[in-house]
Amino acid sequence: MTRLPILKMVLAVIVLSVIQSVIMLQFDWFGDAASVEAGPIDTLLEVTIILSSFVFAIVCVALGYALYKWRAKPGDESDGLPIHGNTRLEIIWTVIPVILVLGLGGYSWAVLEDIEKEDENALTINTYAQQFAWTFGYPENGNKWSEGEFHVPVGRQVHFELQAQDVIHSFWVPEWRIKMDAVPGLATDVIVTPEKEGTYQLICTELCGFGHTTMRAKVVVESQEEFDAWIKEQTQEVPEDLLLTKDQYLEKQKQLEEQSGGIEGSGVQEE
Amino acid sequence: MAAAIRQPGWYRGAIGLVLGAAFGFGLVVALRAISGLDVFQTEQTGYPHIVVPLITAPFGFLFGFGAFDYWFRWAAGKPTIPEDHSGHGAYSWKDYFKFNTDHKVIGTQYVVTTMIFFLIGGLLALLIRAELAQPGAQIVAANTYNGLFSTHAVVMIFLFIIPIFAGLANYVLPLMIGAPDMAFPRLNALSFWLLPIAGIIFLASFLAPGGAFDAGWTGYAPLSTGAPLGQSFFNIGVQFAGASSIATALNFLVTIITMRAPGMNLWRMPLLVWANLSTSLLVVGATPFVAGAQFMVFFDRILGMNFFNFLEGGDVISYQHIFWFYSHPAVYIMMLPGFGIVSEIISTHARKPVFGYRLMALALIGIVVLSYSVWAHHMFVAGMFDWLRVPIMITTLLIAVPTGIKVFSWLGTLFYGKIHTYSTAMLFSLAFIITFTVGGISGVMLGMIPIDIHVSDTYFVVAHIHFVLFGGSVFTIFAGIYHWFPKMTGRMYDERLGRVHFWGTVIGTWLTFIPMHWVGMDGMPRRVADYASQYGDWNLMISISAFLLGATQLVFLYNMIVSWRFGPKAGNNPWRANTIEWQVSSPPPVFNFDEIPRVVGGPYEYGTPGARHAIMGGEGEGAEIPETKPSTVTAPS
Structure with missing residues (x-):
């Protein structure tokens, strides 16, 4: 079993997510902003876009690398390696997303509190x-x-x-x-x-x-x-x-x- | 002729239909006359002399068609027609138009019928896109437009995505678990025949005075309680589609729990079986809620009840709670079977075991449990109690985790494999991973309350649902059809045309649905027949792409029809897969197995020399076979 070029893949994910984020943040997705409440909401969107670019880059790099590296030659009837799983890896890709979405949830909650603050002078x-x-x-x-x-x-x-x-x-x-x-x-x-x-x-x-x-x-x-x-x-x-x-x-x-x-x-x- | 009328079939069905309609009509007229009311009540929500026959006529048809013959004979103490499985198998095309109890025939009936509804729903979508190609009203009037998108959604959801998964599983699942048929073959046939009835009722609403139901597929009260007659067609059609869905789910549950071949314990079930087990748990628990919600609207409409009448103490918001308590789990009902299909295909074509098989199965169960706790994220701006929003946001975001586990595990399955991409099924599965990830990400965004407040009820939501339902569910449906086409028909489809269809569909999907995110975020609401002119260019592009997407499906149809008739013989196992359905002939024999296979290992043991999933009947009783339990499964009656 050849070792994975982990470092190169991580680099590729970082480069791709930076490129995606930079391109995505060029656009004014929600259009003009004209209220105090729009500020924190638009910032939340930008943070979400950066995190999403990161997740999307992981999926693209993993799929792209797998297809580049392990595509079978025509007529090759042999099987792949009989790997059934990897508990440590599975725990990682369960726990990290949990932390990620809970973080987004907490942030959203804070923004929600912020945009719903009532002013007596309203x-x-x-x-x-x-x-x-x-x-x-x-x-x-x-x-x-x-x-x-x-x-x-x-x-x-x-x-x-x-x-x-x-x-x-x-x-x-x-x-x-x-x-x-x-x-x-x-x-x-x-x-x-x-x-x-x-x-x-x-x-x-x-x-x-x-x-x-x-x-x-x-x-x-x-x-x-x-x-x-x-x-x-x-x-x-x-x-x-x-x-x-x-x-x-x-x-x-x-x-x-x-x-x-x-x-x-x-x-x-x-x- | 007299004999033909006594036999169950189309003649008797037609007579039953007429008698059923006449009974319903007569009942209404008689009761109203006795009560001293106007015999024909034609206020827009009324028309009892139409809606009651709409309920009784389908039952008349089903009685006549023979759906209940066996049960009636048995209940009346008459000799039943011996269960010699003479209704099994299809020997000519005519057998597909009968009340057939063979799960393979029913599976084929399901797939073909739902594909027809896919085309109808697609044509409705193209009409919508034709209207939206330019700002302003060109093709249809505003209320006709509302009817178009409502029927488009209802046909696609209730008559295409949900039932076609049931149809594919109907064909494949009993074979996969080594069962001779489903647990309740007659109930299975009844489930199928309820479907075209539901479809005809939905489409017939175009003929109703006031036009087709036009309150959206969500049918929110009080817009739906006050809508013209067509809305009642929706209320009733959902009952037939829902009953079909629930009966099939019960059938799957009992089949999976009781009819697995000896040796197939839970951890040896293919993931498609796990996926249908999970889906069935959702259908059985959730579908009664949509049936209930539509009954409540129906009673408000024609009996003058006040479930959602705010003037009489009814609660408008409660409709949405009940509706979404079904309709959010429903999106998983429309996705989990696809997860199962993709797991099978990726493992087979990467020649590798599914990565983290047990976590994959547990993730499905996790989705089932969580999906009952996220319904109110459709209601962040609906005016429901404030306190419910944050807890629902947290569960909504958490449900992304088991979904993420599945995506990462599919990717893990590819690593160190031998990935074959010659099959269109595999291409669709790989494209599904990317497209579905986009839909998942926009789903997380919609789950975050501050973002949802801005984008809810905009084209962003339209983009999201089409990415998960078209880029997700429909891609897996295509993958599944291509994958099992050789098994179902015994013939091979044309991979070259498959590739044309694949690329056209992938490009069409992205070009159609990606710009919808942008116009939605920028301020274009959904469910409008006209829009601000600044969105004109994007909408023109969306419409052109949608027509490309639609035209590409003709390639698929051509490929399927011509290959079914003239394709080269496929052989038993063209994909060299391990699961049991590939170990029998293509198409499989009438009773699936001469002898029930014995399962001796996991379903995806690629790469382990000598590993077996199942020992088929007729193979020698080798000494290396560890299983000793006798075969006790018998054909169900």
Whole structure:
């Protein structure tokens, strides 16, 4: 049994994983980042890409070397060496991955804690999702209401309180890296701190029917002054029948149901 | 003619179908009339006069076709038709269209039927890619589009990947463990015939008012509870496909546990047998959950129950918990048999024992246990309780470890071997290692909550599932079909065409699914008929690659059909493999073995001179054979 060129293989793995990592890190995978939360998430992704390159390089080098070294010549009917295993090696490739994934898990947990830290000074926006539109209420600004578009001041944490009125929808602004489902009958929320002014898109990412593709809203991040000016321009208040808490929400839906004998699209129908 | 109608078969089946449908229809009409309700209720979730016959008609067909004849005669105390195994074997093509109880015939029926559904599912995928080739709506309307990707997923999962593994194992597994058939041959035949029924129900939903079910294969409530009639077709079809799956799994469990040839202890079972043992444990435990979830949606829809009706105290999130409690184990149901296939092929073509055989078997069991604890990683952004996220993330990341063990052990098997790459089966197995590693890595990324928050429900997820299901499962399916084609048909396929198919498939897979990672990470959501124009170029490339991938499959079909008819004779053991199925003729005799073989060693003893896995009947009782237990296995009835 010839000895394996361990040193050369390790070198090859290191070189290949460095090359892969360098190439992979050239790209801006997640696109533009525009929130405080995006920072740690993007760093986590980069660390994961480097570790993944390393694992992928091990598999490629091992497979490539085996094919280079032990490919049978045509007509060779002899067998390979009857090696059944190697306990030490098997323990190594069980324990090291365990440590690796637990490390990634711990790191992810730390990032999760970091991105979900609540700020007392946060701005609350009630977000109403329905087939196939988004509307927004500003409880701190006289319960002002806007449809299909919302504005937030830059640099201040925002809590989006999500409410779905018919089926499940999902709130996603790619540049902010955050996402949360709006679930009928359930109050969910999502925290984000926009840090770059600009115009973005809010995308519904949970299949919600034939109009799912078009269920978008405009997101504007601007300075506090511009935000104040915009909110003043808004004249409409959140309509009475758009509910603010879960209890009121359920109460209202019940009334509606009694009046009309059913809510379209909710699956509730009276015979 | 009268005799033909009394005999079990297609005539009686057609009559049963009509009678079954009429019974269901009549029952609904009569009960509704008696109750003073409108006889025909045609609100979109209703249509009881269609959905009830949809349940009764298949049973009518199965009664007529002869699926229950033996059991009914026995239950009624009538003389049963003697079990002379006259239903065994196939002597002409017509025998493949009968209620046949031979595991080899059933295996072939499974593989051919599921390949047809693979083509149908593939055509649906190409329609999806045609629509997505350019931004904007060109080919189909938005709700038709939703129906296309829903049926594509359902056909591929429930009628191709899960059952084709059951079909391959049906053919090979009894031979591998030295059994004359499966433990319950009639149940086995019933399992098969439930499948085309499920498939026809799924595809028939295109004809329903409102179109095919369009709430995704996940069918989340309350979108599904309020969806048009097609959704009920999905609810019912899943019951037939699920029942087929569960019955087959029970059959495998009993067969593997009780019918191994003398001398085949657990540590002498080929890894394909281990893999199907593990898969069957998953199916038996998990599949009832998807059946239950679909029944609950169905009852919400047509009986006005409130499982998921949030206005009446129903819990919307609980659908996802129940659904994923099946559907995450389901991805292992779709992968573990492939692990088994690849282990067989790599060991045989590297002429070496599987590296770390026992750890390979234990890793399968580890995956089974862990896979029941990871379901909620599909729900990190679903609004479930926060505390569940981190524990589920940890188990999700840990399940990569047994999977990693398998990858490293396959690589270890290659070292110091004599690697033959002339077989397309081996090529697909080697490509599988690399492609599946990519899918595994993106799986680990999805398991990490902060990354998942950003990429969940985007094309990144689409890329991941296709890398593990196409680059993983389907590669192993192709490997398995090429590997056992000579055994099943007695003929050899064309390796040159095999290579064309191999390279086309590998290149097509990478070009199609790799860019999906990029557009997903950058902000393209999944399940959309239209997208931002900046993703146009990538999507055009994905669509072109998908058509290349689709066209390549025609080479495979041509190769299989022509080789089956005209290929050169293969011989009993073209790959010089050790396991028992290769020691019998190709195709194997009707009852597999004249005398049950005796197992005297491990399945992969390549390289050890004189080592044997099994002593076949008819060989001399050599003095060197250590096993003394008498052969007590008898043919099951």
